[in-house]
Ligand code: HEM
């Protein structure tokens with residue numbers, strides 16, 4: 001017996017295994033970041049003083065990075081759509097663009113971190129900076145995870161396109177869902193840490 | 197060490213595997229070689245057995261730590277006999293246990309029992325082995341993820357174990373790792389945090405897999421209301437693991453930052469440590485850690501108990517030869533319990549001064565959550581009524597579970613109300629209470645489960661006489677261990693006392709019980725020897741049995757024992773509910789879920 005519903009949907013649940021799996025995984029990620037956001041609220045409420053993000057961080061760079069990430073979500077959708085339209089060449093192009101934008105985000109983030117260190121802002125400087133570095137650091141790890149997955153799907157993993165189109169498309173869809181989630185987390189992080 | 201035992205354990209499975217494959221040959225026989233068959237296996241049965249055996253070994257290890265503690269509690273300051281000298285000067289100079297070492301033992305006993313013993317055995321072991329078989333699936337939905345989950349758990353276990361050997365020894369701030377103590381603690385605490393991150397990753401992968409498997413891979417005809425109760429219990433457990441663990445992961449990362457990056461998430465301002473002001477910005481909150489910890493750790497106690505309830509449900513239905521009473525009520529209760537377990541966590545924090553409004557809320561939710569627990573227990577009790585009970589070894593353990601879990605639950609009620617909790621908090625009453633749930637409760641059920649499904653895993657039964665010796669010895673001595681703890685606690689004796697409470701005059705009256713408890717604990721240890729012997733001997737030499745030795749109804753008993761790779765020779769189909777025992781007019785006293793209706797329909801007269 002082989003494992004069923006890897007590609008096709010089960011009639012009574014309307015899902016395939018991968019899609020259900022990735023949604024469950026994202027649910028747990030919501031709890032992870034939810035706990036961090038709650039901690040942020042609690043720590044800030046009880047703090048004697050708390051700086052405004054605008055005064056500490058580089059808002060233009062942060063805004064730029066937000067645009068970069070949203071852009072990468074768009075290219076990710078395009079990559080998936082290209083596969084759906086059976087256009088493997090375009091898929092590769094869009095996925096490569098997604099990876100490129102992710103790396104750009106990381107480079108900008110690196111500059112930001114570097115600048116903070118230069119002016120003496122470290123995790124141990126204040127609780128605000130502590131939560132800033134922890135949350136953006138954890139988010140950056142998620143970006144790296146996404147880059148690894150997408151690079152796999154771009155190169156070695158894409159061999160599956162020749163053997164099992166449907167399953168490969170499913171995988172790209174799952175990677176896309178994850179990527180949108182990482183993007184969404186940033187969309188919360190940015191105002192909370194930079195603007196408020 | 198786990199690998200070796202796992203290998204021996206799985207060996208018989210291999211012979212039958214090859215045999216079965218050739219017999220029906222629905223997909224070509226693949227020779228995977230030793231490493232991929234037994235060590236880096238993706239077969240849910242092998243992984244389940246790996247989990248179970250590793251979990252059992254950790255249970256034994258946690259038990260040994262506890263036996264050492266019990267020496268110190270019963271005979272404070274006296275050198276530990278036999279092994280005392282081997283412990284080394286940094287732990288027990290001259291064989292006399294240092295307070296620091298006692299604290300390590302306590303923290304690691306708790307951690308190991310919960311995260312490396314019971315959960316891996318109950319969820320990783322039983323869940324992996326039984327659940328796919330019970331729903332008629334060929335394997336878990338994501339076999340490779342399943343393997344990754346086991347190995348992540350294994351690494352976490354190794355890290356925890358290794359932490360005993362770093363300078364300062366293992367974590368020593370309790371299994372709860374309360375800040376700020378844990379932030380100041382020695383390197384072992386960092387290892388604890390890193391180990392936990394591996395364990396959390398493992399349970400995340402595992403829980404996604406369990407949920408997808410249950411929802412997607414059910415055999416045709418196996419609707420949700422036909423799932424065995426065990427599957428429901430595992431499903432709810434998986435949701436708890438999925439959603440409750442991530443906040444602890446976040447908290448673990450923050451504590452790690454506090455320890456290695458000098459942040460102050462959990463450190464309030466103005467702390468003094470070792471007579472000097474602690475160099476940190478401060479402004480953090482110790483309560484934040486407690487909230488995040490208990491947000492996991494309360495659901496975690498349901499993770500420890502629900503699989504046990506599931507196992508007991510199966511065993512009781514099978515051995516009373518009756519459908520479990522109130523199947524639907526059981527299912528609704530277990531689901532409700534799962535939901536509620538997310539909103540009771542702060543009943544562990546009544547004494548932290550979090551305020552009366554918070555206390556009232558959490559008292560109320562705690563009283564509400566006790567209702568479904570009582571419903572489940574009552575339903576299982578009522579099932580016994582009017583049954584023709586078979587007193588098999590698994591049934592003995594299941595029968596013992598009911599009152600033991602009952603005591604554990606009832607002693608919990610006073611702890612859930614903040615007024616009595618002021619007196620009882622942090623005493624041996626608490627230790628007695630939760631151990632009644634997890635030791636005479638869950639452990640009994642898990643042993644019962646091992647005796648019950650052993651024939652499925654190996655094709656052989658465990659020895660009946662040794663099983664009875666194991667049962668009666670354990671049942672009696674475990675009560676002598678924990679009942680006196682309740683008494684000591686009511687008298688006000690604190691937990692986590694290096695000298696067993698000797699330093700407080702008020703404990704004088706109940707101090708003599710320390711020795712009684714310790715002796716009972718060692719006797720309890722002795723009575724595990726028949727089990728260990730029986731377990732290993734029966735793998736090769738147990739009585740040979742067919743696929744369904746207990747005349748059970750659920751789908752796993754339809755597969756050959758041990759089941760081949762891919763589990764079933766023909767895809768099973770469920771034709772009815774899980775517990776069709778003693779159906780009036782049927783030819784036998786049980787109708788299997790997978791039997792087609794024609795054979796099953798009572799003969800028309
Ligand atoms: C079956 C035999 C067991 C015995 C005799 C036993 C005994 C003890 C004792 C005496 C303590 C208290 C130490 C102190 O307060 O100084 C303790 C603590 C604890 N035990 Fe057990 N235990 C057993 C099994 C288990 C199991 C199966 C679990 C979990 C599933 C468990 C979880 C814990 C936890 C969480 C603590 C608290 C540790 C702390 O204070 O941080 N124990 N145990």
Ligand SMILES: [Cu+2]
Pocket residue numbers: 493494497540541543544
């Ligand atoms: Cu609780």
